[in-house]
C-alpha cells in the first residue's frame with residue numbers, strides 16, 4: 001500500500017510569520033498516520049526547520065536545478081535544498097513547464113537530481129483544457145509519465161501528482177470518474193515500468209482541492225493524497241484536508 005500524503009505547495013507566497021501555521025498543523029495532527037509536507041518558497045526552508053522538527057510536518061521545495069552545483073546564477077540544487085531541510089522536491093509543476101518551457105526530459109533530470117540527493121521527487125503532470133476536450137487527456141498524461149519519471153525510481157523516492165492544468169487555482173475539478181480513470185492508468189503504467197514498486201508509489205490528485213471536496217476525492221481508488229496550492233496557505237484551510245485524508 002502506498003503511504004498517504006497531504007502536500008502543500010505555497011508557490012510564491014508566504015513569509016516567516018506564516019510559518020506559525022506549521023506549529024498549528026503539528027499540534028492538530030500529532031497522531032496522524034499520513035505524511036504531511038509543506039513546500040514553502042526556498043528562503044523559508046531553513047527558518048521552517050525549527051517549526052517542522054517539533055512534529056509530523058516535513059518540508060519540501062518547489063523546484064531544483066538538475067546539477068548538484070556550478071555556474072548557474074540564481075538557481076538552487078537538490079543538495080542545497082536538502083541542506084536547508086527539504087525532504088522532497090516538486091518537479092515539473094505545470095506553472096514551470098509553461099513559464100520556463102520545461103520539457104519532460106528537463107523534469108526527469110530534475111527528478112533524478114532530487115533522488116540522487118536522497119530526496120523524494122514529486123513529479124507533476126496533467127493535461128490542458130484543450131487536450132481534455134479533444135479526448136487526448138490519457139495519451140498526454142501517459143506520455144508525460146513515461147518521459148518525466150526516472151526509470152530506476154522506487155516507491156520511497158517517487159510520488160506522482162496528477163494536476164489537470166485547468167483545475168489549478170480555478171475552483172473547477174474533474175468528475176470523480178475522470179480522476180479515477182487517470183489514476184488507474186497512472187498506476188497501471190507505473191507497475192509496467194517499475195514492477196511491483198509501482199503499486200506502492202503514492203499518487204496524488206491536485207487542482208482546487210478544498211475541505212469541501214477532499215473526502216470524495218480521497219475515497220477514489222488509487223488516490224493516495226493531494227497536492228494542494230491555495231488551500232495549503234493557512235492551517236484553517238489545510239487542516240481539514242489532512243483530517244479527511246487521515247480518515248480515508
Ligand code: PGA
Nearest residue numbers: 168169207208228229230
Ligand atoms: P490549487 O493549486 O490547489 O490552488 O488549485 C494546486 C497546485 O498547483 O499544486
